Amino acid sequence: MKRKIASAMIGALLLSGAGAAMAGSASAAPHTCPSGNACLWGDPSYKTGVGSGATSRWIKFERKIPNLASFSYAGTSVNGANTASSIANNGTAADPETATAYFYVSPNKGGASIRLPKGQVSGDLRKASGYVPVANQFNDNIESAYFSAWR
Numbered sequence: 001m002k003r004k005i006a007s008a009m010i011g012a013l014l015l016s017g018a019g020a021a022m023a024g025s026a027s028a029a030p031h032t033c034p035s036g037n038a039c040l041w042g043d044p045s046y047k048t049g050v051g052s053g054a055t056s057r058w059i060k061f062e063r064k065i066p067n068l069a070s071f072s073y074a075g076t077s078v079n080g081a082n083t084a085s086s087i088a089n090n091g092t093a094a095d096p097e098t099a100t101a102y103f104y105v106s107p108n109k110g111g112a113s114i115r116l117p118k119g120q121v122s123g124d125l126r127k128a129s130g131y132v133p134v135a136n137q138f139n140d141n142i143e144s145a146y147f148s149a150w151r
C-alpha cells in the first residue's frame, strides 16, 4: 500500500514537471517574470545561479520594494541588495506611466535610477542599453525598485 501511494505521487510529480518544461519551451519570452510584476535576477540573462529553475529565482514586485536588503531571490539565500544583474518590467497597468518601473542604486528611491517602461528589459546591467544609460553603474548596485504609481 505504501509503495502504491509513493509511485502514484512520483507519477504526479513527473507529470507536473513535464507540463512546466513544455510551458517553458513553448514560450519565446526572454524572461519568466510573472504578468503584472517587475523582476530582478542576480545574474545576466534573467536568471539567478545555475541549474534547473534558475530563471524563476527572481525577486518580483507589483508595487514597490523600498529596500532590497529585505529580500532574497526565490529559492536562494542570495540577498537582493546590490546583487541584481538583469531586470524586466512585465507590468500590465493600462496607463503607460503607471506601468513604468524604476530601479535605484540606493534604498528608498535614492541616487541614480533606471526608468524601465512597460514591457522593457535589461538582460545585462554590465552593459549600457536603451534604458541603462551607463555601463556598470547599476550592475550589483540596485537597492530599491518601484512602479511609478507607488513612488
Ligand SMILES: [Ca+2]
Pocket: 082, 105, 106, 140, 141, 142, 143
Ligand atoms: Ca547600491
